[in-house]
Amino acid sequence: MQDFYIFAKNFHINKAIIRRDGYIYQSLIAFFMTGTGNSYTVARWCAQVAETTGIGSQLVQIKAGEKRGAVPSRSLAVFTYPTHGFTAPWLIMKYIWCLPNGRNLHAIVLPTRAGIRIKGAFFPGLEGTAGYLIAFLLWLRGYHVQGVMGVDMPSNWTALHWGLSKQNAAVIIEMAQSKVKGMLQTVLAGNKHYDGMVQLLVGIALAKVSLMYLIMAQFILAKLFFASDKCNGCSLCQSICPKKALKMVGRQGRPYWTFSCDSCMACMNYCPQKAIEVSPFIITLFYYIATVPVFAYAMSYAAGGDALQWGISLGLGFGIQYGYTLAAIALAYGLLHVALGSRIIRAIAAKLSHTHYFRRYQASNVSLKDIHLHK
Ligand SMILES: Cc1cc2nc3c(=O)[nH]c(=O)nc-3n(C[C@H](O)[C@H](O)[C@H](O)COP(=O)(O)O)c2cc1C
Incomplete structure (x- = not known):
């Protein structure tokens, strides 16, 4: 049996909220997983609403290896985290799966997603199954989910596109804040709020x-x-990684990304030297490596065989292709890392990277101490 501790045993509770159905809240625990602070911001808004209504609140960060705790009775648990690949990241799924039984406690689910604003036009993100998958896991863990809503926050995927300007980000954040606070007040008053059914259908598709x-x-x-020639080996990227997925290797102490990385973007966006880049040449190289059809060679053994032989070959084929792709990419990355040991190669690779520009x-208003460097 895992040894859970109870979050926030020492709340200074001034008041309790009694919902119209008689259910009582004395505190709010906002669990957040974050790369660049968006989901932390949402968690903080929820805590502010709780504080203004007089109930206690606590923020709990979800990171690799973090202690799991039981939510105290008469608490509302909030779960907020980024959307990745139109769904929820592994880390939050694993965290919820390993939580102690919710004992019918109430929860709300607020995945954040990529809001984009260009020249005054706003484009919402696509959370797909990110919200309802976590709601389903919470239900399996014994929670009563009172609300699910995707929250558009400024997109942080700067490996793919340039970061939003401060003005565009501020407009998106203002819209999100009133949406989140409104939703929370609805739930605290005793109503349910399920948003994003169309998103869910698209997510299923x-x-x-x-x-x-x-x-x-x-x-x-x-x-x-990879780290460009601007990297000075300060290792901040390693210390802030919520998945502990970075190693500093070599004499100069250059960062090396392991497969545990969730691409949360903390390292790239918080690097004080702006030294972390992604190169289209590496993407192209990996594309060619990953698409060597090892699977097809495995399948050719099944030709002319019976259904069982086909089934076995298909399973084996996928397994072989999967193992091959990961192993080939790990090896190519290792070799690339050695080549990037040369400062000149690093400088050229950086200049040829789209992310360099x-x-x-x-x-905004989130410091590294708030999210990645606190004890
Ligand atoms: C690797 C990656 C994948 C993403 N996938 C999606 C997605 O499928 N849909 C979406 O709307 N936003 C997507 N985003 C955007 C983030 O979910 C969004 O910016 C989020 O608010 C970041 O929150 P954080 O700062 O708390 O990490 C993605 C971001 C990254 C880095």
């Missing part, structure tokens, strides 16, 4: 893409990062 993201793409994405993104 894209389930294959999400699955491919979780079992393959995120491992490939992890291996696209991109603005980075960090949630």
